[in-house]
Amino acid sequence: MSIDLINYELKAREAVQAFWGNREKARQKQIESGNVDQGERASVTAGKNMDGFIALVIDLVRANGLGHAAIHRDRALVTLPGYFRPTKLWDLLVINEGRLIAAIEFKSQVGPSFGNNFNNRTEEAIGTAHDLWVAYREGAFGKQPRPFVGWLMMVEDAPESRQPVTSRSPHFNVFPEFQGASYLQRYNLLCQRLMQEQLYSVASVIASPRTAAADGAYQELSPMTGLKTFITELAGHIAAEAARS
Template identity: 40%
Template sequence: MSRRGKLYVSYKVEFEESVKDYWRVRAGQRRRQEDRGVVDVGGRADVTGGQQMKSLTRLIAQVFADEGFPEESIRMHSGLDLPGYYRPTKEWDLLVVHNENLVAAVELKSIASSFGNNMNNRIEEAVGSAEDVRTAFREQLLGPTKPWLGYFFMIADEQKSRNPTRQRTSPAFPVDPLFDEASYQKRSELFCRRLYLEELYDATCYVVSSKEPESQVVQPALDMTFERFVASIKGRARFILSLEDL
């Protein structure tokens, strides 16, 4: 249900509950696999169900709805493929398509295990997806209005993600000193910030959270909070909807 026009400060309560739901869903997926006698490698048992980000996706969709986009313009379950430039199509986690305008495309990703391998995969996915859709727009494959791209990223708060990391290879040239002994949490923060600074995404949100029920949802970077993410959505939504009055 849309809350457009109502006065409220933020989505803080809904956001924190959605993050907690991520961990509840993961735990449920693991239990169901164990009940069936299925054994996955590492933390994969928690995520093979693919539903753990649904509450967060629904919350972001709700922000667009509250700004006035009708239900039929907000896609979370189907019709999520966009044409690409380097490949035929790419599926996103959330699309908003209104009056033949691609209003927004959002990716939601997380890392809760195998931090090294998963971090590299997430970086390659995020950069590639943004570059692909930006170029597809330039080549007039995505309608008349430049799409707003959002990237939501969450990493598990545990000792392995907090520990300093060390370069295990000998690169041909010096590594950016900001990565020297940076933990996976710090590397994630740098990654998300640079996605925004390089204008690959119009807004990024970076979250650290734990599976412990009483733990706090942490947003360590003031420039990448969910509140700022929502503010960027609101700005984009109002711009697009204002075109209807021209």
């Protein structure tokens, strides 16, 4: 069974350019309107910053045999039942013949405040996945193979995200791999462990500087958590579902 990777490197660079470009356009629009949010909120409250990556995934799904599947990204159609809460909004759902094929979250973080945002993203990622898998176990999606559950994160590549960070725990020792780890390294560890604990089929993180608005440059932090792994695993999952259809 062959898979089509749809020249994803080029599409990813275009998505990175769009990410930074959309942020700047939103910031300029708010400045012109006189309704400027504080700090970095000026460039994120308009949303749509990760739309290029969503479009990439949609192209991948269609290229690997599920062009006829229902691919949902509109807010009214991306709700799934939960177990610990009634429902959860996802960023993208793929449904074929009544089966949940894929549920994917697209996240991003830019500076300068990496600390609190990292903790919030971590708690959200763990809770979202655990809630879905318990709902799956309890039959919320019917009798079906396990869906692909993905988490894709883009983090600003900046001195603040690469500098060592001290962790303090007064009563018990922090795991040694976290000591002195930068926020980018922490995201890499997070993604590795989200997969090792089978919370996500693939969890990936890429780093990109603001200057990438010009060339779409980005960097993978490890083969396990890289974009290539995300794309190849998703393409294989989609192709397998297409073969069953």
